[in-house]
Amino acid sequence: MKINYERRWNEIKKNLDEKDAFITSLPGNTRYLGNSDSPPGCPPGSTMNFVIIPRKGEPIAITSSLEEHRCIEESSIDDIRLWTLYPDIKSDGKTALDVLKNTLNEKKIKNVYIDSKIGLGRGIKASKNDFVTEMRGVKTKDELERIRKAIKQSDSGQEFARNLVECGEGLTEREVRTEIDYFMGRNGIQENSFTTIIASGPNAAHSHHSNTNRKLESGDPVICDFGVFWDGYCSDITRTYFVNGEPSAELKEIYQVVLEANKLSTHELKAGNSGHNIDKAGRDFIRSKGYGRNFVHGTGHGFGLEIHEFPSLTYKSKVIAKESMAVTIEPGIYIPGKGGVRIEDDVLVKGDNPQVLTKAKKDLY
């Protein structure tokens, strides 16, 4: 299913109030408005420095000579303007901001919504508006189709990871990471959605571990957290496995507590419920088992064009879950020096019946 950019542009136009245009410089938002099927690449995160959605007329994208041809090839926006430092290259200005200012001048745009700080100068009245960032929280059919494909790939990566880790005594975290990445790469993913995390033994107590040469030992918990880009959209999944399938009694208990917290928070992911309540459901249970201070992060986050996006599901979150939001539910317990467990699913809000999209096994033996 093709991405319907017209719909996105029109939604923004409808929400311009009295403004002449909406301008974004956020990479996730420029991809949303210009080239959703492409992953961010590396660097710079987006081929477009700015996208302008004027009240009247067609959208405009601003790119650099470095990204020009990729941008032209991938962009759904026809009016692409170019900046470069190099005199041999025909351009519209020397910096992205120059080109933006000239374009606004040319189009007689004076009053704008922006979603990030842009130094437009005195001539332009700019006010901040998060409409697009929040609009991206609710996923449409074309987006869910892509997200489901990304999840299918990370699910099969987890099946591979489970076998590898359980039989992987003696392998280093980096070797495990490399094998998983290679497996998913051969299955045709565009990119990893972030650097694959393999955290073993005591390293599993670090919620965001950076892989080391530590060798997997029998009984180790091994947190495997990764995701992929497929047609521009992300997945994000975490499972915790045990080397030789032999967790200690303590880790076994912790695993069951985290799994139950995962289910409780997932159950609360209903349209109309608050981020706070969704977080609280799992957190209260973890607290009741005596591990409150070991659950050191929020319960989940939106994902889509970016791995972390609106909404954020934390204890302080006032956000209200809406139909068709796609979020992670990922409670964890971390015991310094010993290890930890995190179980993360990707879940879709569907009325009162949250739909767990990730299918990789999570029951303990």
Ligand SMILES: [Mn+2]
């Ligand atoms: Mn996550």
